[in-house]
Each structure stands twice: as structure tokens, then as C-alpha cells.
Amino acid sequence: MADTHSVIGTKNKKGQTFTDTWKMMNDAPRTPSFFTGSEVIKEALRRASCDVMIAYPITPQSEAAALIGELFAEGYIGDYFRGESEFAVMSQCAGAAFGGARVFTTTAGPGTMRAMENFPMWSGARLPIQMIVTCRGINSPLSIQPDTLEIAYLLNTGMLVWHAETAQDFFDWILKGYMVSEEPDVHLPLALCCDGFFVTHTKDVVNLTPADMCLPPYDPYRSPVPCMDMECPPVRMMRDPFVMKSNYISYATHASWQQEVWAAVERSRKHTIKWINGLIETENTDAEVLIVASGTAVSQGREAIRLLEDEGIRCGLVKIKSLRPWPGEEIREATKNAKHIIVPEFNVTGWLAKEIKATIPNSERVNAGPRVCGGMTMPPEIIVSEIKTLLGMRTMSMAGRGS
Amino acid sequence: MTQYRVLPGPEHFLPPSAASMGICLPDPGEAHINGVIVPEEKAYEEAAKQFLMAKVPTLFPGPLVLWAWNEKAAKKATAIRHLYNTIKECVQPGQTPMLIPMPDYRPKYPKINPEVEINPNHPNLTIWHNKIDCCMFIGVHCHQANLSLKIIRGGTSCYTIAMCAQAGHEDAMLSFRDASVEKIMKLADAVKRLKGTVKPRLTSAKNGA
Numbered sequence: 001m002a003d004t005h006s007v008i009g010t011k012n013k014k015g016q017t018f019t020d021t022w023k024m025m026n027d028a029p030r031t032p033s034f035f036t037g038s039e040v041i042k043e044a045l046r047r048a049s050c051d052v053m054i055a056y057p058i059t060p061q062s063e064a065a066a067l068i069g070e071l072f073a074e075g076y077i078g079d080y081f082r083g084e085s086e087f088a089v090m091s092q093c094a095g096a097a098f099g100g101a102r103v104f105t106t107t108a109g110p111g112t113m114r115a116m117e118n119f120p121m122w123s124g125a126r127l128p129i130q131m132i133v134t135c136r137g138i139n140s141p142l143s144i145q146p147d148t149l150e151i152a153y154l155l156n157t158g159m160l161v162w163h164a165e166t167a168q169d170f171f172d173w174i175l176k177g178y179m180v181s182e183e184p185d186v187h188l189p190l191a192l193c194c195d196g197f198f199v200t201h202t203k204d205v206v207n208l209t210p211a212d213m214c215l216p217p218y219d220p221y222r223s224p225v226p227c228m229d230m231e232c233p234p235v236r237m238m239r240d241p242f243v244m245k246s247n248y249i250s251y252a253t254h255a256s257w258q259q260e261v262w263a264a265v266e267r268s269r270k271h272t273i274k275w276i277n278g279l280i281e282t283e284n285t286d287a288e289v290l291i292v293a294s295g296t297a298v299s300q301g302r303e304a305i306r307l308l309e310d311e312g313i314r315c316g317l318v319k320i321k322s323l324r325p326w327p328g329e330e331i332r333e334a335t336k337n338a339k340h341i342i343v344p345e346f347n348v349t350g351w352l353a354k355e356i357k358a359t360i361p362n363s364e365r366v367n368a369g370p371r372v373c374g375g376m377t378m379p380p381e382i383i384v385s386e387i388k389t390l391l392g393m394r395t396m397s398m399a400g401r402g403s
Numbered sequence: 404m405t406q407y408r409v410l411p412g413p414e415h416f417l418p419p420s421a422a423s424m425g426i427c428l429p430d431p432g433e434a435h436i437n438g439v440i441v442p443e444e445k446a447y448e449e450a451a452k453q454f455l456m457a458k459v460p461t462l463f464p465g466p467l468v469l470w471a472w473n474e475k476a477a478k479k480a481t482a483i484r485h486l487y488n489t490i491k492e493c494v495q496p497g498q499t500p501m502l503i504p505m506p507d508y509r510p511k512y513p514k515i516n517p518e519v520e521i522n523p524n525h526p527n528l529t530i531w532h533n534k535i536d537c538c539m540f541i542g543v544h545c546h547q548a549n550l551s552l553k554i555i556r557g558g559t560s561c562y563t564i565a566m567c568a569q570a571g572h573e574d575a576m577l578s579f580r581d582a583s584v585e586k587i588m589k590l591a592d593a594v595k596r597l598k599g600t601v602k603p604r605l606t607s608a609k610n611g612a
Contacts, residue, residue: 226508262422262423263422267422
């Protein structure tokens, strides 16, 4: 039987030392590096002791997928190949995870949608696969530009869903994500999302852990389901499974199975709080006006807060890091003093505002916007304008610029 | 802080998972009783009392301890047999301890034989048939143990105990975590120590119905 702890301090074939993850992430020296988000994904994977990565090209994740191919060529990844489509990739990821491998993949936009059937299957089968989602537009007419609508579809798959603001979040959360995902009481896939291009294709200073340290390997013997047992659910899905029977017991078993997946999402809460230091981050929550956001909308919110401060208007911030598990209690506490809750989003439907409205008392305090989509940027000035309008102050029209 | 408590059922047509009701798993060195975190020592006493009170105290060993796939599994199996024998020695006339395996997780069609096995997809059938009013799962994969524990809580009045090798089970009424040979032996010691001090509920038991 493999024992993860017994390998700590030993070296892998690349000369990296298997290191206690907590020490590696919190105590080891960090080196500031100037990288694109895609390069950061590669650097995180270099340290992730990943067994299998399966790729398929779709903008804006293609660069990261190609860079991880270089890692494979260098010997840092156990196996790497290109699937026939996103659906095939996600099915192949399941196969690798069923077999006891630590698995990684990346996708975006229409790729996420094409592969969607696999995500509840991953959760139901308790497969701790990590999938990077570099969000982009999903609807016709085609757009490859940033848009976070696809996250809304992931929220009810039973996957853990985190939304990174920066490349630094990305680097840390890829590595920490495996620690949460692979806990035996969790053992669920993680969709680690970012806003495509804004994070993947811009350069930023990211503090990297030493390249000669890596995560301890995945220990499949701690899995809450048997590893690759073809006779038993969840692997046994098509031949005489209980789900195909029409009787009360079959239905009740399936219902209990679904509840167990969501129970595992709940159990991830304490591990997520430990590893990413809380499900949310807050600033000045005693202010009457509060911006609540996830992803790069948080960055735009920060800039809006700076502009408002110049005008003497005080505004607080809640950065939502984890969408599943959902930080309901934390958001209720953080927003209890707010008279106006502004939720800027990079999608047309405002799924985050809906989640927040369903969470807090007096939900009329929530201002579902400003929203942009289809690749539009969100100038901080439009957040400022929205807030000033709510406060009954005069504001200039952004639409008139340049005319 | 949740007010929900994990209690013997029958709870509901479809009871919620305890985790969704705010019940959290114990940290190392702890256990939970009815969803309340307690020091592990207290849980040994309570589990032993439940075994000694029950009309049909039953152990459900699962695949992780039924097959000698490594040395640790074989040692655990021996310890479980010791616990079973200890319970048999310590109960009073009229109490009927049982040892029923969960050998695998395949759905059993057309019909399970509830006298010889239990299955995570319909564990209530084995509880009902044998009138089991207290049981302990050990060596069952966590996902399957949780399925079983919740279905049992939903449809029976059986008191459930989990001796989990990982993080524990909030869907059991009492759960240990990080199960080892030493912990199983310690539970057997607690049963022996409490022998004769606990009144069996021979007449009041609903016997899992």
C-alpha cells in the first residue's frame, strides 16, 4: 500500500524533493517571476507530481495545454496526450482517475459546454480531477473573448468550483486544490476557473515556490470508492446498474448517492478554508457600500474603490474565492452592515448576483451589476458610476465617451 | 452552530445528509456522538454501551478488512473477530450478536440474502430482516458507508456506529476516525469493562423496524 508520508524528503526522477505541501506553500522561499497566466499554470504543474494530463486545443487555454506538453517532454508529467474532443478528454480523464492517477486538464468556453456530461459523472464517481477553466464566451455568434457564463453551468455539477482573481491565485490554488480535492472525505473534482485572456495572456509578477520541491504523490488507497472495480458502481454504469432498475430501492439509492456527493462538497469547506485562507477575503466591511465579486471583477472593484476614495466615498470589498463550497455564512456576515451591495460581473445573466440574493436577508440591497460580456472590458469608472447613481450623486455617462 | 442531531430513525422518506445539515467531522483524537464532537475516549464508552444495550448488536465488516490484501487488513480482521467474540461473551441471554459481511458493493438482484450479507445499495433489508438495533460499519469504503448509514437512518431505528479508517462519518450516530487495530481492541476492552453494568433493552427495542 502506498504511503504518501513515507515519500516526504525523497526525490522523484527529476530530482525534485517530495515536500510536505503545507511547508512548501507556506514556509518555503518564494521567487518573484514575471510570467503570463499560461506560463504560471505550467510552473504549478511542474511542482504538482501530476500523473496524467490530457489536452485539447481551445482558446484561451491552448497555450497552457501546449506548455504542459513541454513539461511532459522534460519528464515532469507521467503521461500526456491530445484527446479527440473535449468530451473525449474529460472521459479519458475519468479513466485515468479511476485507475488511481492524479489527473489534470484545461478547457474553456464551448469546450467546457461540450464536455459537460462528464462533470456530474466525475463528481458522482468521486474522481479528484483538476480542470482549469479559462472562461470565454460560449454562445453564437462565436466569441473567444473573456466571459464567465460557463461558470454558471458548473455550479450544480457537484464539482468544487473556485474562481481565481490573479495569476498568483492560480499558481497557489492549482497546488492547494489537489490537497482539498484528494481528501478522502471530499474526493471530488475541482474546476479552477479564471477569466480567460485577462489572467492567461497578461504578464504579472508571481511568487513561485522552489522548482526543486513538489507535492507528495496522490494516494489512491485513500479513495472513498474502490479503485477501478468494474463490477461495482460507480465504474459499473452501463451493465445492470441500480440506476436502471425501476423500484423504490433503486431510486432511494441513487438519491442517497447524489446527497453524498453534495455532502462531500460541504465537507470540503473546512479543508478549503484551511488551504486558501477562507472562502472569501474582505476589506472595510463596515462601509455602507460594498462591492462583492469574484475573478477579475474583484480587480476592477479594487480600482473603483480607489477612484471612489479620491472623491471621499468609502466602499468595502468582498472577494469570493470559492463558489462551491458556497460561502453563505461568510457573505451574510460580511454584508450585514451594507446598505448597497454592488455585484459587477463579466457575464450577461448575473449568476453571482442571483446567488448572493438567495443568500442574504433584505436582498433588495443587491445591485446586480454593472455587467459586461462577450469580451468587453469593465472600466472601473462604470462601477464608480453605478455606485454614485445608487447614492443619488451625479455621474457622467460612460456610453458617451469619444463622441 | 447547527441544532440538527444525528439520531436513530426512521427519520424521513428521504432524510438529508448530516453534512448538509451542518454536522462536521471530528479532527484527529476526536469522535462524534449524534453529530456532537467529543473526545475519542467518550466514544469508546458510548459505543460499548450501545452494543451491550442492543438486542441484536451487529458488526458489518467490509471489503477493506474481509480480504487479506495487505498485512494491516489481516490484522484488523483478527481484531474485529476479537471484538465480536468479546461482545458475545459480554451480552446477556436473549441478546444475539451478529457478524454479517459486506463483501462487495454490487447491487444484488433479483434479491439479496439478508441473512448472510449486507449491501450498501439496500442495507435496510438486512437490518429489517435480522431485527438489528445496533450496528457498526468497519472496512467499508467511505462513500459506500455513507450511502448505507443514511439509508439506514432514513428507514430504520437502528443505532449506527462507524469505525472509519479515514476522516469518519457524520451520517452515523457515532463515529470514530483513523481506525486501527489498537482502536478496535480498545473498543473491545471497553465492552469487557462495562459488562454487567448496562441494562439490555430486550423488551423495548423496536428491532430495526
